Amino acid sequence: xxxxxxxxxxxxxxxxxxxxxxxxxxxxxxxxxxxxxxxxxxxxxxxxxxxxxxxxxxxxxxxxxxxxxxxxxxxxxxxxxxxxxxxxxxxxxxxxxxxxxxxxxxxxxxxxxxxxxxxxxxxxxxxxxxxxxxxxxxxxxxxxxxxxxxxxxxxxxxxxxxxxxxxxxxx
Amino acid sequence: xxxxxxxxxxxxxxxxxxxxxxxxxxxxxxxxxxxxxxxxxxxxxxxxxxxxxxxxxxxxxxxxxxxxxxxxxxxxxxxxxxxxxxxxxxxxxxxxxxxxxxxxxxxxxxxxxxxxxxxxxxxxxxxxxxxxxxxxxxxxxxxxxxxxxxxxxxxxxxxxxxxxxxxxxxxxxxxxxxxxxxxxxxxxxxxxxxxxxxxxxxxxxxxxxxxxxxxxxxxxxxxxxxxxxxxxxxxxxxxxxxxxxxxxxxxxxxxxxxxxxxxxxxxxxxxxxxxxxxxxxxxxxxxxxxxxxxxxxxxxxxxxxxxxxxxxxxxxxx
Numbered sequence: 429x430x431x432x433x434x435x436x437x438x439x440x441x442x443x444x445x446x447x448x449x450x451x452x453x454x455x456x457x458x459x460x461x462x463x464x465x466x467x468x469x470x471x472x473x474x475x476x477x478x479x480x481x482x483x484x485x486x487x488x489x490x491x492x493x494x495x496x497x498x499x500x501x502x503x504x505x506x507x508x509x510x511x512x513x514x515x516x517x518x519x520x521x522x523x524x525x526x527x528x529x530x531x532x533x534x535x536x537x538x539x540x541x542x543x544x545x546x547x548x549x550x551x552x553x554x555x556x557x558x559x560x561x562x563x564x565x566x567x568x569x570x571x572x573x574x575x576x577x578x579x580x581x582x583x584x585x586x587x588x589x590x591x592x593x594x595x596x597x598x599x
Numbered sequence: 600x601x602x603x604x605x606x607x608x609x610x611x612x613x614x615x616x617x618x619x620x621x622x623x624x625x626x627x628x629x630x631x632x633x634x635x636x637x638x639x640x641x642x643x644x645x646x647x648x649x650x651x652x653x654x655x656x657x658x659x660x661x662x663x664x665x666x667x668x669x670x671x672x673x674x675x676x677x678x679x680x681x682x683x684x685x686x687x688x689x690x691x692x693x694x695x696x697x698x699x700x701x702x703x704x705x706x707x708x709x710x711x712x713x714x715x716x717x718x719x720x721x722x723x724x725x726x727x728x729x730x731x732x733x734x735x736x737x738x739x740x741x742x743x744x745x746x747x748x749x750x751x752x753x754x755x756x757x758x759x760x761x762x763x764x765x766x767x768x769x770x771x772x773x774x775x776x777x778x779x780x781x782x783x784x785x786x787x788x789x790x791x792x793x794x795x796x797x798x799x800x801x802x803x804x805x806x807x808x809x810x811x812x813x814x815x816x817x818x819x820x821x822x823x824x825x826x827x828x829x830x831x832x833x834x835x836x837x838x839x840x841x842x843x844x845x846x847x848x849x850x851x852x853x854x855x856x857x858x859x860x861x862x863x864x865x866x867x868x869x870x871x872x873x874x875x876x877x878x879x880x881x882x883x884x885x886x887x888x889x890x891x892x893x894x895x896x897x898x899x900x901x902x903x904x905x906x907x908x909x910x911x912x913x914x915x916x917x
Contacts, residue, residue: 432881
């Protein structure tokens with residue numbers, strides 16, 4: 429009985445304490461940099477697509493909302509022909525970001541993607557691609573990789589030795 | 600002629616006033632709950648969200664008024680009207696200010712008790728006609744709760760009646776010129792308050808409609824304006840109980856003369872309405888058997904004892 433009265437009084441005193449409401453459209457809540465929101469495709473420092481169309485994101489996606497088709501350009505550089513994310517299915521789990529070997533696919537702190545038409549939630553590559561590098565600055569997959577696709581000559585990458593002519597290594 | 604006109608004005612005023620207050624309570628309750636939960640509450644529709652009531656009303660009028668095919672159609676339609684009817688009838692005997700009363704019955708208090716007993720029909724009929732186990736459980740609970748709390752709701756105000764010697768509410772208010780009955784009848788006041796909460800089946804005694812157990816209890820199957828009538832009926836009930844507490848224990852319209860009597864009445868009434876909301880914001884719902892044993896084993900003997908002691912003192916002084 430006493431505790432009921434005490435809690436009545438304490439709840440009454442809440443009248444004078446600070447409100448915790450964040451009035452959303454006018455006031456935005458703080459979203460951490462690694463907050464998992466809208467998915468973007470980033471570019472490397474040269475402004476080319478990072479995505480190499482390896483399909484790992486599509487494979488790991490628990491809701492199968494990523495769809496892409498790999499293709500190659502004249503330098504044999506792999507890139508997605510189309511890259512499609514159905515955000516009406518996406519659960520923003522971030523597994524695609526974890527799976528991506530080239531830091532291409534990233535989740536950014538933005539959730540304001542409401543649409544009246546469900547079909548508008550299917551984002552194509554041009555909707556997903558951003559012009560910047562996202563969370564990983566200065567990283568370029570083809571600068572590190574051993575293959576030459578027009579970014580650098582064979583053996584010209586960072587931490588990469590000159591190519592070896594296997595035929596000269598004979599004893 | 601003038602008297603008749605005045606009387607009609609009062610009838611219309613009480614009817615419109617009580618329904619308006621009850622509808623306005625939708626806003627008051629949401630806002631005050633928010634205030635006590637450190638939120639902001641409705642603040643989008645109009646300044647401070649005061650047009651929220653209108654928005655809610657418009658919304659509920661445009662909702663589909665669905666009558667499920669398996670219900671007992673006649674009772675299903677009649678049930679929500681009863682609660683509005685009985686509570687609005689009870690408002691007829693509330694004196695809001697000197698001579699501002701629709702029907703100054705000499706059995707006023709008994710009339711209120713009778714009407715609030717009839718209110719139990721709403722819950723039973725709604726629960727029964729819905730043809731749904733949750734509704735039925737809610738209806739049965741509601742019936743048991745209202746009937747058992749009715750008993751000592753009546754007994755708790757007998758102390759006031761003994762001290763006044765009249766069932767007429769105007770007499771009861773005038774008997775409080777020297778001292779409000781809340782002081783000599785403090786136990787009666789507490790019991791009446793608790794019984795009032797149970798009678799309007801408000802939280803913490805909202806077992807007939809306990810969301811976590813019974814979906815929405817007796818009004819699970821209701822939608823649209825029929826649901827709205829239950830809703831407004833509940834708020835009307837709060838207003839009625841607050842008005843009764845004001846009349847019986849807090850001197851009705853009496854107060855220092857710098858404000859007109861009706862204002863004093865409304866101020867006191869709103870204090871109790873806010874207290875009802877505060878109760879809702881604070882207390883958890885008891886278990887059903889706890890509710891029953893609390894009523895029969897604690898409050899009923901206490902109410903009887905209160906009647907006994909009051910009667911003895913009145914006899915000694917006489």
